[in-house]
Amino acid sequence: MVQEVGGRPAGTVQSLDRALDLLETLAHAEGTLGVGELADRTGLAPGTVHRLLQGLHARGFVRRDGSRRYSLGTGALQLADAAQRALVRSARPFLADLVRLSGETANLAVLEGDDVVYVGQVSSPHTLRMFAEVGRHVPPHSTAVGKVLLAALPRDRAAALLRRTGLASRTSATITDPDAFAVELDRVRERGWAVDEQEQETGVRCVAVPVGVPGRIVAALSVSGPADRFAGAATDGLVEAMQQAGRELGAG
Amino acid sequence: MVQEVGGRPAGTVQSLDRALDLLETLAHAEGTLGVGELADRTGLAPGTVHRLLQGLHARGFVRRDGSRRYSLGTGALQLADAAQRALVRSARPFLADLVRLSGETANLAVLEGDDVVYVGQVSSPHTLRMFAEVGRHVPPHSTAVGKVLLAALPRDRAAALLRRTGLASRTSATITDPDAFAVELDRVRERGWAVDEQEQETGVRCVAVPVGVPGRIVAALSVSGPADRFAGAATDGLVEAMQQAGRELGAG
DNA sequence: AAGGTACTTTCCACGATGCGGAATCGAGGG
DNA sequence: CCCTCGATTCCGCATCGTGGAAAGTACCTT
Numbered sequence: 001m002v003q004e005v006g007g008r009p010a011g012t013v014q015s016l017d018r019a020l021d022l023l024e025t026l027a028h029a030e031g032t033l034g035v036g037e038l039a040d041r042t043g044l045a046p047g048t049v050h051r052l053l054q055g056l057h058a059r060g061f062v063r064r065d066g067s068r069r070y071s072l073g074t075g076a077l078q079l080a081d082a083a084q085r086a087l088v089r090s091a092r093p094f095l096a097d098l099v100r101l102s103g104e105t106a107n108l109a110v111l112e113g114d115d116v117v118y119v120g121q122v123s124s125p126h127t128l129r130m131f132a133e134v135g136r137h138v139p140p141h142s143t144a145v146g147k148v149l150l151a152a153l154p155r156d157r158a159a160a161l162l163r164r165t166g167l168a169s170r171t172s173a174t175i176t177d178p179d180a181f182a183v184e185l186d187r188v189r190e191r192g193w194a195v196d197e198q199e200q201e202t203g204v205r206c207v208a209v210p211v212g213v214p215g216r217i218v219a220a221l222s223v224s225g226p227a228d229r230f231a232g233a234a235t236d237g238l239v240e241a242m243q244q245a246g247r248e249l250g251a252g
Numbered sequence: 253m254v255q256e257v258g259g260r261p262a263g264t265v266q267s268l269d270r271a272l273d274l275l276e277t278l279a280h281a282e283g284t285l286g287v288g289e290l291a292d293r294t295g296l297a298p299g300t301v302h303r304l305l306q307g308l309h310a311r312g313f314v315r316r317d318g319s320r321r322y323s324l325g326t327g328a329l330q331l332a333d334a335a336q337r338a339l340v341r342s343a344r345p346f347l348a349d350l351v352r353l354s355g356e357t358a359n360l361a362v363l364e365g366d367d368v369v370y371v372g373q374v375s376s377p378h379t380l381r382m383f384a385e386v387g388r389h390v391p392p393h394s395t396a397v398g399k400v401l402l403a404a405l406p407r408d409r410a411a412a413l414l415r416r417t418g419l420a421s422r423t424s425a426t427i428t429d430p431d432a433f434a435v436e437l438d439r440v441r442e443r444g445w446a447v448d449e450q451e452q453e454t455g456v457r458c459v460a461v462p463v464g465v466p467g468r469i470v471a472a473l474s475v476s477g478p479a480d481r482f483a484g485a486a487t488d489g490l491v492e493a494m495q496q497a498g499r500e501l502g503a504g
Numbered sequence: 505a506a507g508g509t510a511c512t513t514t515c516c517a518c519g520a521t522g523c524g525g526a527a528t529c530g531a532g533g534g
Numbered sequence: 535c536c537c538t539c540g541a542t543t544c545c546g547c548a549t550c551g552t553g554g555a556a557a558g559t560a561c562c563t564t
Contacts, residue, residue, distance in 0.1 A: 011514090012307035014550065015522065016271045020311045020327075027334035031341070033542060045524045050426050050542065055264035058470065059272045063504030064343060067531085068541060071338035072331060073504045074463075074470040075272075077362075079324060080332030082279035086323035089283070090315060110329075113387060119365075135365060135416075137389075164387075211326075216312065220327040252315030252325045267521070267551065287512055297553045302513060319560080320512060484539085 018044060023061065023072065032069035052232045084110070087219060088120045089252070091211075094221065094245040095122040102238050104225030107132060109145040111153075112219065113152070114165050116146045124225065132224070138200060141181060142170045144208035145220040147194035151185045152210055152217030158185065174199045193239050198227055205230050209242040212250030222247050268285035270296060271304045275313065275324065284321035336362070338469060340372045342504065344464075346473065346497040347374040354490050356477035359384060360463070361397040362470065363405075366417050368398040376477065384476070390452060393433060394422045397472040399446035403437045404462055404469030410437065426451045446493050450479055457482050461494040464502030473498050 004010055008017050021042045033051065039046040053070060056062040061075035088191060091108045098106040099122045108120035115137040132138065140146030141162060150158045159182075167176045175181045188194040196206040206224035210217040221242055224230070256262055260269050273294045278285060287305065291298040305322060308314040313327035343360045350358035351374050360372035367389040384390065392398030393414060402410045411434075421427045427433045440446040448458040458476035462469040473494055476482070 007440070009306070009310045010331075011303060012310055013267045013271070013304060015267050016304060016307045017266045017311070019265070019268045020307075020313065021270075022407070023331060026338075027331050034339075036539090046541075047524055047526095048522085051263060051522080052265060052268060055268045055272075057504070058261045058264055060504065061272065063338060065342065071342070072335035074335065074339065074468065074502060076328060076331035076335040077339070077470045078468060079275060079279050079328035080335075083324035083326065083328040083332075083555080086284075086315060087326065087329070090317065090323070111372075117365060121434075216326065216330060218329045220432060250326060252309070252312065252317075266520095267522085288510085298512075299514080299553060299555095300551080303551080 002186055015052065018042070018048070019056060022049065022052055022056065023076070026062065026070060026072050029071075032065060032071045034069050038070070045225055084119065085089045085217055087211075087249075091123065091219075091221070091249055094249050095120060098122075098221070098238075098242060098245060101241055102223045102225070102230070104223050104230050107145065107222045109149070109208075109220050109222065110151045111140070111144075111146075112137075114140070114161050116140050116143055116149060116220075118145075118160045119219075127162065127225065139165060139168060139170070141165070142174045142196065142200040143204040143222075144194040144196035144224075145222045147185065147188050147196070148208045148210050148220040148222075149217070151188040151194065152214075170200050171202045173197055173202075192243060196224075203227050207235060207239060207242065209239065209246040211246045211248075213247065216250065218250065221249070256459075259308075260424050261477075264351050270294070270459070271302070271308060272504040274304055274308065275299065275328070278322060278324050284317060284323045285384065286321050290322070302399050336371065339501075342472075343372045343473070343501055344374065347372060350374075350473070350475055350490075350494060350497060351376055353493055354475045354477070354482070356475050356482050359397065359474045359476065361378070361395075361401070361460075361474065363392070364389075366392070368392050368395055368401060370397075371471075375459065379477065391420060391422070392416060392418045393417070393419045394426045394448065394452040395474075396446040396448035396458040396476075397474045398436065399440050400460045400462050400474075403440040403446065404466075422452050423450055425449055425454075425456045444495060447485065448476075455479050459487060459491060459494065461491065461498040462502075463498045465499065470502065473501070 022038055025038060025041050035046050035049050039049045053062055057064055059075055060073045062070050063073040064070055082102040095106040103126055105122060105124040106122050107118050109116050109118050117136050118132050118136050121134050140150050167181060169176050175184055193209045198204060203226055204224055205227040206222050208220045208222035211221055274290055277290060277293050287298050287301050290299045293356035305314055309316055311327055312325045315324050315325040316322055347358040355376060355378055357376040357379060358374050359370050361368050361370050370384050370386050370388045373386050392402050419433060421428050427436055445461045450456060455478055456476055457479040458474050460472045463471040463473055
């Protein structure tokens with residue numbers, strides 16, 4: 001059995017682990033936090049919190065306003081850029097596997113602001129036509145990837161986003177009723193994957209799963225193809241493989 | 253005089269500082285790095301690098317592929333979301349100051365993928381009409397904010413981005429020639445601010461400055477108004493105030 | 505396929521380093 | 535102006551991280 005120290009995996013560094021706690025606490029907080037609040041929430045001594053914050057502040061990872069209150073700084077933004085490129089690169093083999101398995105096109109998508117953006121793709125050998133190209137922005141409510149990403153958001157954040165964007169009808173199958181869509185999101189949360197039955201584009205069916213573990217979903221994987229070819233039996237077993245890929249890609 | 257320990261501000265934590273070095277090294281690297289490469293680049297002992305990476309990996313901040321090579325993980329993506337909200341919140345008073353100073357609308361914009369996106373705004377009391385609303389995506393080459401953000405990118409990354417997006421003509425003043433635009437970017441880099449002379453929209457002039465310090469530009473601040481009112485003398489002194497705001501907002 | 509090489513990972517004793525309680529400082533409210 | 539609460543600094547102690555070197559492992563070469 002592996003030794004642990006206060007819930008921290010053995011062979012890891014205490015001060016680093018605590019600093020990451022602070023960053024995550026700041027990330028989950030609405031607004032700013034003071035040293036004392038951070039000390040309370042993390043269970044650390046105020047002096048320790050202050051010292052760690054100094055280190056994070058010196059590197060731009062936390063911001064300090066005029067009245068000694070802290071929030072996340074720009075350092076994280078800088079990393080995010082590079083982290084997304086790394087995610088896209090790591091996703092390639094998984095996407096290729098899914099294409100091999102399904103014969104259809106596989107995609108990687110993330111939520112940017114209120115839009116879903118495709119950031120990676122390996123296309124099917126059988127299809128000349130592209131359903132979505134990398135860089136394309138699509139609405140969250142009419143796509144399988146969008147449903148997965150919305151389902152991973154706190155309910156109030158998802159609802160607020162949908163209020164801003166609305167539920168525009170893309171095809172006759174698009175879900176345009178907020179209540180019906182809320183029910184759909186609940187189904188997605190429950191079973192852990194989503195489907196888009198020609199809701200974004202007539203004739204196109206798409207299945208999507210989250211990347212990461214619950215509470216830490218950062219992207220979605222999808223497979224999409226023509227509705228007449230990619231349905232029913234074609235999907236059997238595929239979802240499980242996709243979920244596995246999503247977990248592995250998310251865990252790194 | 254303040255004591256320093258190996259270039260690190262006094263009162264900060266060594267292991268945390270080193271871990272942040274690792275993250276930044278990974279962020280600047282193309283592709284993945286092994287323990288040894290990271291040890292070389294940071295000047296740390298391989299054992300130390302390995303231990304710190306374990307801590308970062310356990311928390312999802314670094315990803316480890318099958319052959320023990322490391323890249324940034326999804327942890328940073330998670331933080332980025334919250335960090336951007338914090339940036340927008342912190343920007344509000346600066347934007348309000350700029351509106352007071354200029355009488356025109358002030359904006360905060362970031363680069364997302366290949367687009368410029370407005371993420372914050374305080375509008376002028378004099379203008380009913382909005383030149384850009386929050387959430388709006390605009391091309392980088394025809395806006396002052398876009399020029400500032402492109403100028404902050406490594407030259408090759410900026411060039412690659414422009415090759416992907418092209419330089420579409422928005423008005424008769426839009427710069428559509430890649431070489432001319434490269435010269436424009438050099439001017440922006442040199443003087444530290446950019447202007448858009450009705451290049452995005454006829455009748456609209458816009459001045460922008462970077463947020464952050466060179467090498468760490470994460471956003472741009474801009475002030476925009478009708479070309480006939482917002483020009484020449486109206487800009488005097490404003491740019492300096494904007495640059496100051498950009499530095500302060502970036503430093504946190 | 506076997507050997508060699510280079511890298512990653514583990515181990516350990518040392519001591520530098522971060523720890524947290526307590527003292528001090530400073531801001532904001534009454 | 536004083537008082538209180540929180541942020542910051544200080545300091546002695548022991549914990550925790552450190553780095554060299556050993557052990558293990560993957561990969562390349564022949």
